[in-house]
Amino acid sequence: MAANTASVQPGRFRVLKQGAKPVDPNPGPVVYWMFRDQRVKDNWALIHAVEEANKAHVPVAVAFNLFDQFLGAKARHLGFMLRGLRQLHPDLQEAHQIPFFLVRGEAEETIPNFMRECGASLLVTDFSPLREVQKCKEEIRKRVSDFVTIHEVDAHNVVPVWAASEKLEYSARTIRSKINKRLPEYLIEFPTLQPPIAKWVGTSPAIDWDGLIDEVLRKGAEVPEVDWCEPGEKAAMEVLKGSKNGFLTKRLKGYSSDRNNPLKPRGVSGLSPYLHFGQISAQRCALEARSVRKLSPLAVDAFLEELIVRRELADNYCFYQPQYDSLQGAWEWARKTLMDHASDKREHIYTREQLEKAQTADPLWNASQCEMVHYGKMHGFLRMYWAKKILEWTRGPEEALEISIYLNNKYEMDGRDPNGYVGCMWSICGVHDQGWKERPIFGKIRYMNYAGCKRKFDVDGYVAYVQRLGATKKRKLLLSE
């Protein structure tokens, strides 16, 4: 079969800066600053960088900046990320002849410096709607030479965020048809990554991966690594469609019946850490899921709703709502109802420390907090209950939001993600939801309680399950049972 060499669609990237016409007619190399999409396979930003380099007959390289501190990432997150990058390095460099450079510090300094040192004329970046990343790009835009052009490629969403909608969407209902309309155009097979035509001059310095990993594990030891979730692109593909325990190959049917049952962790895909770190492409997951739809249409449709519509709605929210992590980012009706009830009497008030240590009177909440703290992934159904209870037990919605985002970002493997901000905003501030029957504290925000959970699943069984986990190794066993 002939290799698919189709180009990156113009709608997939936007020009953040158009460089001035250089005096020197020979353009410099292309650099891809990899940030959110940490993979070689199925990466539109990498494909675009190579394509642009080959068009101009110039070399191409990938640069990765290791921030000194990024949204409080700890050993759990940085260990997973660096172990994934350690695998990516030879794949990129040896199998694809694309040099990989790791720089350290603040990207707004290191990336312009790197561009200057190698005389690059085009910077390609992937896309994240988070303000820290957007701000950093704005600084980079100001600091690179006038002759440098910058392209931002949305390699994370199936339908690029700016193509899906030009505005802040109200809910899944309002974005769904917009996304679905663009799927024939964007949910397509990836072209083959072409080899670079021009060779990079010089070599990239060796990277002391062991030393780096030791360092991040030491500095971030407060939140240690987990061992049930193997990092890297290969492991991600195993989780998606491996022959042993793959989601699409072995567990798909359960997605319709079991995905809201916290006692059945196999009922969900388990892909969120890989999607968060970009070790797998959501588009790849969607293509593969679609190809087995005949086997289980209900499960595939439900999975695609979460993977595409809900996930991309979260990017839409963070992209178009600058206050995506504050009460100010809620709709007027939600802000009003929350403020009307902000001083309602609470049965319990817990401090952040008590919550962090799972010292509440609710065994279900404590168990879900422990699942997150010790294993790095709370079940999706419980995340809603967990965040709503924080609203019930703190001094007001602002504090509840702050604490839930803090804990979510600190302990979840998939934390510090638009999905996390939106998950907390949905639970506490009614974002993407509707108004419900008014009640104390919650006002018109959707309410969840212990009795409701008891009706849905075996709460005592879940509490015992979290206690039984005991060691992370045991969780690995449960997941593969």
Ligand SMILES: Cc1cc2nc3c(=O)[nH]c(=O)nc-3n(C[C@H](O)[C@H](O)[C@H](O)COP(=O)(O)OP(=O)(O)OC[C@H]3O[C@@H](n4cnc5c(N)ncnc54)[C@H](O)[C@@H]3O)c2cc1C
């Ligand atoms: C309070 C709260 C906090 C959350 N924090 C995060 C977070 O930090 N990171 C994160 O990725 N998700 C977060 N979610 C969304 C969701 O709970 C997780 O994506 C899901 O549990 C991940 O497990 P999975 O990959 O096995 O899910 P699956 O059900 O198999 O879903 C597949 C993929 O679809 C996407 N998805 C699923 N549910 C949602 C949703 N409700 N909103 C947006 N996308 C979704 C995710 O990318 C997920 O990996 C949060 C939800 C809430 C209510």
